[in-house]
Amino acid sequence: MPFVLASLIHALTDPSDPPLRPLPSRVAALLESLDAPPRLAAHLRAVHDVACEIVDWLDAQHATVRIDREAVLFGAASHDIGKILHLEELSGPGSVHEPDGYELLRAHGVEERLARFARTHASWTASDANLEDHLVSLADKIWKAKRVVDLEQLIVDRLAAASGRPAWQVFMDLDELITRVANDADSRLAFQAGYPIKP
Template structure:
């Protein structure tokens, strides 16, 4: 049974089919909000990305938490490999399934720019800044534009700060 996930609606429907907890659905919606701000800025800079891939991957990146429920509210890494297994078993695109791993292991894997953005949105949504990850995204954007890191650093750093600044408010909505 191959799941052809080509839209945000398809991704949310899959979560519902698998009886994803409400808290997980709320989480991916909040991460999606952060990602939209980031991708809007990148798009305005003229960065060419697979924005649908980013949106779908964000919705499914934590799908392994359906099995590892304790990781919804506590640290843990079992959900990452489990998520990839779930998606691969369902026949979901391997690139999307890989985001279950790469969103937490971006510093140990060679990742696409889109995967780095998924990881970054998953940090910034709650107000957590990660300089290493942010510089990876900035460097990928600079490379895409044929510019130097510092030519676009301020624009993207300001964007990341704005997203992170809303973290407290997003966190408060994550527990309602």
């Protein structure tokens, strides 16, 4: 088995410590078919795992708030897939991967409601951004313990409006979640860094 493929399979299946959930099978199969860089697979696993924590928290704390759980998890698992086409953006700044990732997903038969996050994950202030977009954006930030005040406030406002709970209480609960997730940021960063961008 070629090194890059073996490394990619390892990134997709390594149990890691602490354990990271596997990507949705549809995303994992797509990454394999596209010969994705192992580091991208590791990054997507880390962000997807955090998204799982977020939606589980939402189910427990805001059970009356309805979201498209499948879309959030698929979006987190595939949000940076455009970096397959722009390897330089795996190790440096850039946003060309966003529209190109969306087009790549659509070209491979991924429906709009799932593909959109490749395009929207860095655009949480857009007028058409919804709670699902914000949750994917949040996972993409807090996996490495990065706090983005305006993004967090948008989520607090949406959850307070949808649940009827006071904004201060929603903020406190969200802050507790983010702090808990941040505790494992170093291990997620180490997991990602343990995989090559290219051979």
